[in-house]
Amino acid sequence: MLTLTAVGGLPDELLALRLEVREFLREEIESRRIRTGADAWMSGIDVDFSKRLAARGWIGMTIPVEYGGHGLTALERFVVTEELLAAGAPVAAHWIADRQMAPGILRNGTEAQKRAYLPGIAEGERFFAIGMSEPDSGSDLASIRTRAVEVEGGWKLSGTKVWTSAAHVATNIVVLARTDRGESRHEGMSQFVVDLPHPAVHIRPIVTIDGEHHFNEVVFDDAVIPLTGLLGRRGDGWRQVTAELSNERSGPERILSTLPLLTAWASRNSTEASPVEQLDMGRLVGRMTALRQLSLAVADRLRVGESPVAEAALVKDLGTQFEGDVVNVVRRHARPEPDDPGDTLTRLLTQSVLHSPAFTLRGGTNEVLRSVVAKGL
Incomplete structure (x- = not known):
């Protein structure tokens, strides 16, 4: 082991x-x-x-x-x-x-x-997509309105999910829906596995500012699925989703999204960097090293079957801030070739600038994550 x-x-x-x-x-x-x-x-x-x-x-x-x-x-x-x-x-x-x-x-x-x-x-x-986020809900996952009603021989899903990554290539989508009334907002939710394509599940592309298509809106128009589509226990969806978010939030992708940009900048300027550039580079590498250790610690706890919810939220909060800071530092120091689309540094910096607003939003906003950490402490 x-x-x-x-x-x-x-x-x-x-x-x-x-x-x-x-x-x-x-x-x-x-x-x-x-x-x-x-x-x-x-x-x-x-x-x-x-x-x-x-x-x-x-x-x-x-x-x-x-x-x-x-x-x-x-x-x-x-x-x-x-x-x-x-x-x-x-x-x-x-x-x-x-x-x-x-x-x-x-x-x-x-x-x-x-x-x-x-x-x-x-x-x-x-390939799986995740049906969690909904229009007008932001990071308040407990406010979901998608419903699942038990019908003869199955479940009928009705509602809309948004910002659903890779749904257009997915063979399945896991959906969080309300099945029951609960004493609190976090009760009465269940998860379902839906096979795609499905005649009553409509996937509509959301094209981002860079012209790419990786997000989607997914509409469940009274989509009936078998009873066997229920994942886990009815009404236990919140606990299940919380455990899944530990896997989602703690991985090195929450730290290394902009590492290719950092590497490209370091490779270009390693021999002619100014003292200020060297200092900024050292700070970024030092932060990345510490964040990597945090992420590794969470991975080790997941390995032994634990569910480190607060720790994963902390890694995601600090990691996404770091990723954005990489973009800002490289943007301040680098001199990309604006008329050369084949220039790797220019291309990576452009991608990073356009993607960076989403870093602290996806997977739960940093403000929500800090409340998770505070409760854990």
Whole structure:
């Protein structure tokens, strides 16, 4: 069993895995099968690349072997994740399925659901979207209005979800809906797995300011699904979602979205940087190192089956602030080539500037996360 070293680093046994992933990505980039991007875990949708990763065994790494996975630990997955993010690889197609839905189905799913969905995730054949956020709700997830009513032989879903990443390529969407009245706003919610496409589920693109399509609005127009679509226990949706958010908020993607930009800037200016640039670079690298240790600590707690909700919220809050600061520092110092779209630094800086407003919003606003941390303390 792999464990963290005494100083909080990764065990030496994982170095060979890291170098293997790094070499694979180098070949992918040099052969132009993929292109480095900033924030690529969110916007870089490439189904074929996800399938190539799956063929290497780098999706579904923590899924048990009996369900088609590889039976590895969260630390091995952390190494692969770091290398993918550092390369700015287009991993958005499978990201949600691998990051949070595989653990969610393992925790809450029936045996039939585990056998139906987990092997496909590990094979790079099943891609999941998350139906949580709704119009006019912001980060107040407890205010959802989507409803699920039990009907003869199934459930009828009615409502709208928004900012639904990669729904247009997803084979499934996990939906949080109200099924019952509860004494508090956090009671009476349940989760459902919906197979896509579905004749009564309408996916409408949301094109972002950079002209990309990775968000969607998803409308459930009295969509009827089987009774077996219920994930976990009826009315237990809030607890289940909270546990899934620990996986979503604590990973290195909340720290490394803009690492390709930082790397490109450092490579260009390493020999001619001014003292101020060197100081700013050192501060960023120091912060990234500390945040990485925090993220690793959460990964280790997830490995042993804990649910570090407050710690994950802290990593997400601090990490997304850091990602935005990378953009601001590079923007202040770098001199990109405005008329050269082929210039890597220019392209990555442009992507990062346009994406950065979302860093502290997605996955829960920082203000909401701080309330989670305060309650945890």
